[in-house]
Amino acid sequence: MERLTGWKKNDAWGSTDAIPNFLGSERSESPVSEVWFGDHIDGPTSLNESGIILRDLIDQDPTAMLGDGLLYSFGPRLPFLMKLIAPAEALSLQVHPTKELAREGYIREDVLGIERTAADRTYRDMNHKPEMIYALTDFEALVGFRVPRKARRLLDGLEGMVADSLRKRLRLATVRSGLKMLIGWLFDEDSPATAEGVSEFAASCAQRLERGTSPSRRTDEMVTRLAAKYVGDPGIIVAFLMNPVSLRPGEAVYIPPRQIHSYQSGLGIEVMASSDNVVRAGLTRKYVDSAQLVEIAEFSALPPIRVAAEHPSDTTDTFLAPAQEFSLSVTTLPAAEARSAYSHESDARGAFKSEASAHDAVSHESDMHELSDDTRAVTIPGEGPRILMCLEGSIDVTTSAPRAHSADHLTLTCGQSVFVGACEHDIRASGRGKLIQCATP
Known part of the structure; x- marks a missing residue:
């Protein structure tokens, strides 16, 4: 066995205290968004005692470290990547590719001469990225699209050009490719979802909250919160159309490739195929490729895939x-x-509190x-x-x-x-x- 030191990321959406509290370290001056545990080339997890990285340990003897079966199936790399993740603010609207899409995208960006680690690069490896999140605290997320008839109900009482256009288009979203056309339209330059139109839509949600007539306080509060940070971003309208997911500690949800999602708040363990391919379409300062997301995303309106626990033993x-x-x-x-109590702090940052x-x-x-x-x-x-x-x-x-x-x-x-x-x-x-x-x- 080898003790591990994970590789930390400091994205702006992370929490300054959730992961440090869990690890028993001091509060960070800058947000800590993720800690990686695996052998992905972009997240060098190290071994405490020797100081070498896990990737090098596996390279020294892949058969002993991985076993013949995994070596045959996945090659000389650890097939999974585990992360601590602590969003204090919403992550980008994103999807992860299938293996075929990842390979095509990686080769295409290589041909275009985009450096593998460049900020405007989407495909950083050739692997797909199914993932699962296990909640350590109350954890909020958006996963997949609502059924169109439910989305139409949420438009009750909303005014403005965007709301009116959504009412009409959601009637057509039940036909084949209807949701894909709707989301593509939202990102189109001729869409009424301009900066002014999105701001008007968010203001109408806020007014509905104040009147106490909201059919979904959670949705209107989310839209108001996102609009304050990402003014005029059409991704806010996409988020309005997505399924909200609330996980309690010990619950898990699975995100297959091509499913749109956005983690909102909490502390959790995220596990995935070893990949860092992310196609973003909004709610972020990072590189956005909304056309690519619309091209590869799954647009079926289905409920999120919650994973129930099996019980192989009493413990x-x-x-x-x-x-x-x-x-x-x-x-x-x-x-x-x-026993430990996991709880949300009032500012929606997940924090670990041990008893x-x-x-x-x-x-x-x-x-x-x-x-x-x-x-x-x-x-x-x-x-x-x-x-x-x-x-x-x-x-x-x-x-x-x-x-x-x-x-x-x-x-x-x-x-x-x-x-x-x-x-x-x-x-x-x-x-x-x-x-x-x-x-x-």
Whole structure:
């Protein structure tokens, strides 16, 4: 096993305290949006003890680290990428490509001479990017499109050219390609969704809120909030047409390739195929390619895909998404005393608040000698390469076949993580708390 230090990102939409609080570090002066754990070339996760990056460790012996099966199926790279993610503000309206679209887009931008890491580049690798978000706090998101008849109901009481045009076009959105034509129209230069038109639409939502006549306070509050930050952005109208999703701690939602989405607030664990391909269409200061999004997005009006937990053992819940690259499992060790409360702060920033005292962490080693039968070691279901992170409490992790010059036993506290190679076989855990594992199913 190898302890990991994740790679931090500082996007403007991140929180200054959610991830630092979870990791037990000081509040950051700049927003911390994500921490990556994987071997993607653009997010160099490092090993604590040796200082080398995880990618290099895998390159030294891909068979031992990944196993023959994964090496054959995915090549000499870890197929999944795990992230801590903490939006304090809305992320961009975005979709992720399929493998075919990613390959085509990557080659096209190479031919155009756009540097792989350039700000105006969309395709940074050739992989698809299905993903799943597991909520650590209350987590808000927009995922996919509402059924058109429901969207029409939300227009009741709204005035202005954009609202009137939407009423007419939503009647046609039930026919084949109707939603695609509607969203394409919103981004068209001849659309009434000009800066003035969008501002008028948002003002009408705000007025409806003040009158107390809103059919959906959540939607009108979202539009008002977005309009204050992204004045005149037609992406605000697209967000109005999308499904709002509220996750409680311990719940998960799956985002397939081509599905439009935007995370809004909270703290969560995000797991995905190892890719950084993002096609954006609004609500961002980053590079936007709305024409490309309209071209590749899925425009079926379907409910979000919530992932229910399977229960392979008394202590573990497993979240299986329809993706070959990743699965998540959460193990709650018996008699767990170190429970933690995840909560939203009033400013909608997710923050982790542990109820475990510092004394519990210091005295854990001596406590292990007095553990009851209820806290004996349990086997963590799974095989192959894995990344594990402690979500609460203090967890002792052991492997049955440690590698030379690596640990066979480590103690993890909240926010600490390890990489376990395929050659290390069974993983057993004991202690009190929760442990999340990312692996390939």
